[in-house]
Amino acid sequence: MTINRNPEEVMPESRVPGPLAKLGDLVEVEVRAAPGGKGSELRARLRSSEPVGAASAAARLSGNDPRQQVRAALREAKQLIEVGEVLRVDPTPHGRRPPTPSGAIVELATKRAAGEGVL
Amino acid sequence: MKALCWTGINETAVETVDDPQILNSHDVILKVRLSTTCGSDLHLLGGYIPTMRAGDVLGHEFMGEVVEVGSAVQKHQVGDRVVVCSFIACGQCWYCSQQLYSLCDNGNPNPALTETMWGSAIGGCFAYSHALGGFAGSHAEYVRVPYADEGAFPVPDGVSDLSALFASDAAPTGWTGADLAGITPGDTVAVWGAGGVGQMAARAAMLLGAEQVVVIDRLPERLQQVRQHIGAETLDYTQDGVVAELKERTGGRGPDVCIEAVGMEAHSTGPQYLYDQLKQQLRLQSDRPTALREAIYACRKGGSLFALGVFGGLVDKFPFGAIMNKGMTVRGAQQHGHRYIPMILERIAAGEISTEHLATHILPLDQGPHGYTMFKNKDDGCVRAVFQPGR
Numbered sequence: 001m002t003i004n005r006n007p008e009e010v011m012p013e014s015r016v017p018g019p020l021a022k023l024g025d026l027v028e029v030e031v032r033a034a035p036g037g038k039g040s041e042l043r044a045r046l047r048s049s050e051p052v053g054a055a056s057a058a059a060r061l062s063g064n065d066p067r068q069q070v071r072a073a074l075r076e077a078k079q080l081i082e083v084g085e086v087l088r089v090d091p092t093p094h095g096r097r098p099p100t101p102s103g104a105i106v107e108l109a110t111k112r113a114a115g116e117g118v119l
Numbered sequence: 120m121k122a123l124c125w126t127g128i129n130e131t132a133v134e135t136v137d138d139p140q141i142l143n144s145h146d147v148i149l150k151v152r153l154s155t156t157c158g159s160d161l162h163l164l165g166g167y168i169p170t171m172r173a174g175d176v177l178g179h180e181f182m183g184e185v186v187e188v189g190s191a192v193q194k195h196q197v198g199d200r201v202v203v204c205s206f207i208a209c210g211q212c213w214y215c216s217q218q219l220y221s222l223c224d225n226g227n228p229n230p231a232l233t234e235t236m237w238g239s240a241i242g243g244c245f246a247y248s249h250a251l252g253g254f255a256g257s258h259a260e261y262v263r264v265p266y267a268d269e270g271a272f273p274v275p276d277g278v279s280d281l282s283a284l285f286a287s288d289a290a291p292t293g294w295t296g297a298d299l300a301g302i303t304p305g306d307t308v309a310v311w312g313a314g315g316v317g318q319m320a321a322r323a324a325m326l327l328g329a330e331q332v333v334v335i336d337r338l339p340e341r342l343q344q345v346r347q348h349i350g351a352e353t354l355d356y357t358q359d360g361v362v363a364e365l366k367e368r369t370g371g372r373g374p375d376v377c378i379e380a381v382g383m384e385a386h387s388t389g390p391q392y393l394y395d396q397l398k399q400q401l402r403l404q405s406d407r408p409t410a411l412r413e414a415i416y417a418c419r420k421g422g423s424l425f426a427l428g429v430f431g432g433l434v435d436k437f438p439f440g441a442i443m444n445k446g447m448t449v450r451g452a453q454q455h456g457h458r459y460i461p462m463i464l465e466r467i468a469a470g471e472i473s474t475e476h477l478a479t480h481i482l483p484l485d486q487g488p489h490g491y492t493m494f495k496n497k498d499d500g501c502v503r504a505v506f507q508p509g510r
Binding site: 004039075078079082084087088089093097103109112115 | 173213232249
């Protein structure tokens with residue numbers, strides 16, 4: 001994740017940003033300057049090995065995928081550092097939601113939409 | 120509160136929904152005074168943009184009065200009359216610092232959806248599917264405005280509500296295209312589409328120094344608005360072959376800059392249109408690039424094309440050979456309104472940009488479904504249907 005602040009602001013005194021600190025030993029975290037005046041690159045690597053191939057797809061679909069947690073934590077950390085808050089959208093006003101198959105798919109996809117960009 | 124909701128393909132209905140709440144400290148709640156239809160809504164209504172849900176509140180081009188202010192808001196107070204940019208941007212990320220506000224990293228709470236579709240997540244937008252954040256829209260009595268210090272702009276005293284309304288989307292979108300297309304003084308600019316965005320792009324082109332601006336459409340009332348309120352030339356594509364006529368008007372060169380303000384549901388009179396329609400209805404291609412193809416063909420070699428019309432997915436039979444061999448610059452964007460809206464409001468106040476004429480129909484919110492039907496079918500000379508939730 002690239003963050004529009006310098007590395008000392010992203011990890012002051014090498015403190016891991018809150019959302020990533022919550023993942024504890026699941027990840028190792030490091031920060032370094034991004035080229036071209038773009039701020040910092042914050043990296044979080046899963047300590048355990050990642051699933052590959054069919055197991056990878058299955059893990060993503062299951063909703064219980066540590067990679068999604070890491071990605072979501074990185075996005076949260078970025079927003080907290082750049083803006084001070086994580087942008088919320090729920091609850092939002094809406095009309096009747098009749099249960100439909102496509103509606104269910106959109107709802108499921110949206111629930112995972114703070115995670116990785118490959119659903 | 121009452122709100123106009125999408126309920127199915129080409130169906131809308133006014134429903135009673137919860138009032139919006141302050142969710143982040145940078146939010147304001149706006150009492151909506153005016154909220155207008157936009158051509159890009161038609162793609163939502165028609166089911167061409169994925170991740171809509173029945174019950175979503177529509178409307179992304181609006182202005183109103185602040186009624187509640189979040190704890191971290193500094194530039195607004197209760198009672199302020201503001202116009203709000205359709206795109207939601209934080210002002211703090213790198214993209215915002217580069218004034219590429221529709222690409223904001225922090226405006227979209229559902230980034231994985233557009234990251235999957237397009238490779239990167241773009242910013243958030245009011246009422247433009249869950250892929251762009253799932254924010255409730257402004258065809259309602261009240262709307263929640265996130266990052267209000269960035270996205271809500273005070274309306275100068277000399278500017279009416281109706282004039283300011285189009286500074287939310289149509290005018291800044293037009294400016295984004297004209298500005299980023301690289302118009303140099305003396306250029307000839309051709310704009311495909313005489314709707315709100317096309318008209319505003321044409322006006323922006325003129326104010327940015329283009330010597331000759333031609334707007335292309337088939338609807339007489341829209342072409343008349345261009346002549347009367349924008350001051351540009353017009354071209355009716357049902358009367359004249361566009362490529363030939365543009366060559367005729369430019370000494371055989373073609374326009375220096377072409378701006379496409381039509382989007383994924385383009386209409387045309389040729390056989391290619393039938394092909395595109397069929398493929399789109401069969402969902403074998405998601406977008407109809409009819410006007411885009413014509414612009415690529417018409418543009419002078421070495422010229423520039425800007426895609427302002429909304430596209431969502433994939434197009435077929437795309438003349439990439441023409442682009443590559445003619446040495447063209449092709450660029451596109453959603454509006455970077457935060458960059459332009461204050462300047463646009465000043466120009467409206469100074470009489471340099473006319474926007475009120477776009478509001479051909481002003482209706483109470485209860486007539487929302489009728490408004491969209493009229494707008495979609497271009498009935499009764501409709502250019503924009505504007506809703507007044509208070510009525």
